[in-house]
Amino acid sequence: MENPAALALASWAAPLPLGIAYSGGADSTALLHAAASRWPGQVQALHVHHGLQPAADDFEVHCRATCEALGVPLHVGHVDARHAPGESPEDAARRARYVTLAAVARVHGLGDIALAQHADDQVETMLIALSRGAGLDGLAGMPRQMQRHGVNFHRPLLEVQAVALREWIAQSGAAHIDDPSNADLRYTRNRIRLQLLPALAATLPQFRETFARSARNAAKASRLLAEVAASDSAAAGSPPALEALRSLPRGRLANVLRHWLKREHDAVPSEAQLEQLLDQIEACSTRGHRIRLKVADGYVQREGDILRWYNARPPSQPAALR
């Protein structure tokens, strides 16, 4: 049986040299083997050592042995991911992993990193997004390519099914790690993978393809909304002028506010907060109308003709500025 990751890489004009995010797990093992034989001498493995996990040292030892056997250089970065209040430990570990992968890549002159997420990971990501009530951005799933922390991340296996990768691993006997935490049903992602995906497969056999199509549709719509937001935001200025905001229909106003808050302040308003902010802006027809609303971890406040964001409670305003 041919490595399905090799088939996926065959049609990819990858930027070289290429870093491979290699955990030692089945999927990134299949990707590393495929990449090492497709681009000999141009591939380097990047491994993140999760300091808090008891088995992390063993994982690193395993990765070293595999890379030596394949003749691929290995670079290891260390993280000690602690999660912020309100953030799940899984999200914190993922966030820290991307930062570390990028930092290690940059040190070794690599501008591109391939991750081994596949079609099943994409479906899991969409289901998690749905379970959190996500908007279009979340439903778009993971992009095939994104720029973050100064490097390009690629996901060349997004169309490959997990079962194909696992079959190849089993048949080829390629050494890999079975991370026991992948079976821990306390994690939502594991429950989705182990309980929900088999049920989906039984009921909707084509779900991977149709979900992937929905993700692409959502991604297209999401890009369009970002373009509308960029043009409305350019017209409103930064910080945005109330008069320009008030000239927008409610849907576009919500769109531009969401993008302004996310892009410039990394703040995501709840549905109720956004509705309240829209109501306030629409009602704000006199100079004396005051706006001061809690949004995410900060505040949005009217200051004269503009709206301003504060990370913390804003100073009280002299009446002239309200």
Ligand SMILES: Nc1ncnc2c1ncn2[C@@H]1O[C@H](COP(=O)(O)OP(=O)(O)OP(=O)(O)O)[C@@H](O)[C@H]1O
């Ligand atoms: N510790 C790590 N070091 C380097 N890259 C990692 C690490 N953990 C995950 N990755 C990368 O991120 C991708 C997604 O992470 P995820 O946690 O879903 O993978 P995983 O369960 O470790 O599985 P696998 O290695 O089989 O892909 C992996 O496919 C891999 O490319």
